[in-house]
Amino acid sequence: MLTASLNNINIPLDAGFSFRMTWANPACYMDELPGKSGIGIEIPVNEYSRMAFGNPERFEKYSLISDRKFPGFEIRSGGALLISGTINVISASSGSYSTWIQDELGVWGEEQRDKLISDMLWDPEGERTFANKTEYDDDTDDYFPFSIRNGAFWNGKGRETTVKREYIDEDGEVHKVNDTITFLTEKFRNNFLRIVNRLSLSGDIDILGQDNDGEACVVSPYLYLRRFLDMLFKINHFYIDRNDLNKSGVYLEKCLLLYNNFNIIGQNFVIEEQTVSTWMSEENEWVETVENVITGMSWAPETFRYADLVPHVSIKDLLVGLQNYLNYVFFFKTQDKVDIIDRNTLTAGDAFDLDDYFLGEWVKGEQKDVTLKFINEFDGEDRMFGQEYHDLTDRRADFGDPVETHSDLFYLLDPPEGQLRLVKDENKIYEYRWKVLTSEDVLKRETQLDAMGWEFISSGPQPYLYGTGDKIEEIKSCFSTLQNVNDPFFYFPVPVALQQGNLKKMKGNFIGFTPRLINSFELVFPQALNWDGDNGLFKTRWEKWARFWKNRMPVEGYFDLPLNVIYYISNHITQKFRTRHGEFFIETMETEFGINSIGATRITGYKI
Amino acid sequence: MALTLTIAGGTFHLSANPIRCTVTGASVPSGATDYKVLLKITSVDGLLIGGPFIDAIAPVSGTAVFDASGWVDQAVDKVFEFPLAGLIYPREYQTLDVKFTPGQRYIDSDGELQESWEADSETHYIVKGGVSFRELGRYYDESSSFFAEYVGKKFITRMPSTQVVHPFQPVKLWFLSDADKAATFKIKAYWDDDSYYEKSWSFDLYVYIIHEFNVLPYLHDSVEFAPVKAGAKMLYYEAWINGITAKHTFIVDHTYHENCNYLFFANSQGGVDVFWLAGHVKKDFASEKVEAVRPWPAAGTKRDRTVIVSSRVGRNAWKINTGWKSRDEMNALSDMLCSRQAWLLEDAATYNTGNLYPVTVTNSNSTLFDSKSDAQSLELDLVEGHNNTYI
Secondary structure (H helix, E strand, C coil): CEEEEECCEEECCCCCCEEEEEEECHHHCCCCCCCCEEEEEEEECCHHHHHHHCCHHHHHHHCCHHHHEEEEEEEEECCEEEEEEEEEEEEECCCEEEEEEEEHHHHHHHHHCCCCHHHCCCCCCCCECCCCCCCCCCCCCCEECCCEEECCCCCCCCCEEEEEEEEECCCCCEEEEEEEEEHHHHHHHHHHCCEECCECCCCCECCCCCCCCCCCCCCCCEEEHHHHHHHHHHHCCCEEEEECCCCCCCCHHHHEEECCCEECEEEEEEEEEEEEEEEECCCCEEEEEEEEEEEEEEEEECCECHHHHCCCCCHHHHHHHHHHHHCEEEEECCCCEEEEEEHHHHHHCCEEECHHHEEEEEEECCCCCEEEEEEECCCCCCCCCCCCECCCHHHHHHECCCECCHHHHHHCCCCCCCCEEEECCCCEEEEEEEEEEEEECCCCCEEEEEEEEEEEEEECCCCEEECCCCEEEEEEECCEECEEEEECCCCEEEEEECCCCEEHHHHHHCCCCCCEEEECCCCCCCCCCCCCCCCCHHHHHHHHHHHHHHCCEEEEEEECCCHHHHHHHHHCCCCEEEECCEEEEEEEEEEEEECCCEEEEEEEEEEC | CCCEEEECCCCEEECCCCCEEEEECCCCCCCCEEEEEEEEEEECCCCCCCCCEEEEECCECCEEEEECHHHHCCCCCCCCCCCCCCCEEEEHHHEEEEEEEEEEEEECCCCCEEEEECCCCCCEEEECCCCCHHHHHHHHHCCCCHHHHCCCCCECCCCCCEEEECCCCCCEEEEECCCCEEEEEEEEEEECCCCEEEEEEEEEECCCCEEEEECCHHHHCCCCCCCEECCEEEEEEEEEECCCCCCEEEEECCCCCCCCEEEEEECCCCCEEEEEECCCEEEEEEEEEEEEECCCCCCCCCCCCCEEEEEEEEEEEEEEECCCECHHHHHHHHHHHCCCCEEEEECCCCCCCCEEEEEEECCCCCCCCCCCCCCECCEEEEEECCCECCC
16 A cells, blocks of 8 residues: 655545656666656645645745755555655645655755765864875775876966976977976976875875975875765765675775875965065156065975865766766665666676566667767866867777877888877877978078878877767766876876866965876776776776667566565666566666556666 | 564564564664664565565654565465365465564764664565455454464465355365464265265474365265265265364255356465356457558459458456355455456366366456345356467
8 A cells, every 4th residue: 555654744645646656777877867756746635735735725825946845755655665755846736736756866966956076074073184104095094195297286376487498499409498487386396306295215205305395295185986985975974885896806996096186285484574675667666565475484284174185076977977987887775875886797797587577568669879989078277188189089980009109100101191199108199191391490491391290180088989880979977087107207107287286375276176086006907097908998897888888779668566576676777687588777667656556667778 | 772673463464464563662872863763574485576675764752663565565476286186285485484674774973874783583474465454453453463363273265164065166275374283184074864974184284385275075085075975965074174273164065057167266365265156157259350451462362352360369258157155155255356366167067177267357346245135146257367369
């Protein structure tokens, strides 16, 4: 028997009451986090419902939007919970309230719609103290100050200075030019070799630098991805149940860090009042003012907040972005639990047999033949990715295999005209084409020559494409990674950014950073966050699912499901199911519940 | 403080009726929020699909009351023995063996989710079926239950304890035991020459199965239990589990009936009852077709057609009168009229014969009793449980 209650008070229902419940499989959605909902709920006006929802006439005339939402609503069948959440009254008449129910995920989504994850309560117990250690592990630590190079951190901060920079012209001659950079940028170069989280000889984080004064030191703790997710859900009162990010041994997911450009090193200023003279040309005189001049700084780690270490994105963008990058699906269940499910393993899992409940015949749709296009949003504030990005998807047939260095291009024999090649260490794409060479002689006279050669046409990397279909389906993610560059100091590729940083002292000049992951175990999992290659994301994280997804066949069928099986499916909706006709994934499930009946369940999905 | 689980109605439950699981002793730990009492339902024998099921309820005054029936009201394909072969058939897969576990969950002062579970309950047994709300009310008023009234005491049937049966009617009785124990089943028949014959079977009762008994005496001894023995007619026979159940009496009707059909149906307590349909029979065949038109072929002959039947299905349908029945038997028919699983044994006038069809009883408004008449009967509308493309 179907029962409805609002905060444990039973609401009598009409004898002919029915409502439709829908469930959706998050594994089949690339642009949203679907929840479940109950729609078409007509609650009769009676003394019980009037007490709960108010007088319908008054309600229609005077209620505000917020007055129409009632949390704590439940519908149960035979005592089994079908849905709980907030009942939303759309309209009311003298006979009934027209309503629908939003589950906990929907309520949460609505609450967070206009908020950023950085606005969440990351630090309920106040600011945190940095633990400077020689070893970090995500089993015990929330963050890892992994070393990256970012020569632009101090750009735009503090006074400027002029430095000499060498460059080599086309004739191979070395020249020196003056560059204007900030003093701290110059200091960071010399004192810390532009390295954020530079290691000391003893293996912990060097906060003193080569000059032993700590000046321009940058320490950015990067939250471990697994810890970050754990905390993210916890502060929103969701708790991870199944977690496929947890594996045994050494694995990539354990080594992933969430990038930020926040410096936890603080500056204590030594200030002296000094008289500063300024020549005012219009008045033709010197004007003297007394200023608090910073004559010195001491540098030391300060307390910090996790809220400063997370990107400024919405929860939906973050979770969908992560799903579409690493291919782990967030499945929100009842009782505030969330499963993190490896989508790439779903095709290989066991199928739950629904054949005994199958009614009629499957209705098959047209099998898809699409090309999947994996698109990452690169950080526009990071000059490593530059402003010279062009989407070359239309020219995907022209791409040859990537090469490691620019000089490798010149060893290619007879490249066809129009061929495109990614140069990995530069993260740039070159085209073999007709170009114009310009040279100067000693008298600065230009000479131009027509030539065939490699010419830069876009920064990379490009969206990853899989499939041969004409129709393209985009799988977009706000996540990306940093550019790895071979570094003479490290002897292996290190992440490099050219991005201005943030610090407590300059909160007003916030430099945004997009969600990016750092692979802190590049030696073991080389290029694991790039799409290409045997170690790349596509091969390791997407290939099995993408193979099914690009050629999926929509199907629709009806089942006579008892409540216990509906419960099972709704709690395991991401897994495979089967009938005698074969295996399939559910996309949506929809059942009409009556007072004493459970209608046929309509399932739409994709045949495997 | 430890949670205490109390499950009303003993250890056997009808799946469609509320299974009240009351958890008491709940108290919110200091600093905790979102405190809820949990109930986990776990299948012991693996027959309940989809578990374990976990429900959570915010307690009121330290008590949370769960209704577990929704989780366990799983469809069961009833089975029964026909043709008859032996006395007892254990139906192991007709009960769901489950355990209930109380627990609690809350978010502690550190924001961590805490979940803890108490010990499992003893095994409970779920039988597909139910009783009416009126009956539930009576159970409540009298502090009784299905378990208290039937399990280990009575055969699970709504049929009256005295029925009129055909000499070769495949009579069945079903029994649930409250404990594993030895028992003796007895059948005793009486003839009109004042003779009688009794036969006993010693066997073991088990708590986790439904016991199906084939009671027809002729099945067990065609000589000693013959309906007509040396010219004497069997008047009636009794069947019972010695010292456990009351006797069920079956009055043998030796009158000639032109039609002899039986309706097996899943009763509301987990058994399968057999109802003798001794009245007139009208058998129909309902078919449906879909026609399609095709062009006249270039080399068409007078045997060719342009309208073809693209699909055709058909099913048997019967109108069968129950024959005259007692008021008690007619009242028991309501159990059959609510049943979702029924089978017609057609043309079964002789021992262990007839054609068995799964059928649906389609009657909607049925008069079970009319005080203007001394004897009652009802015409049943039955349709075959298949849409056949071939017969």
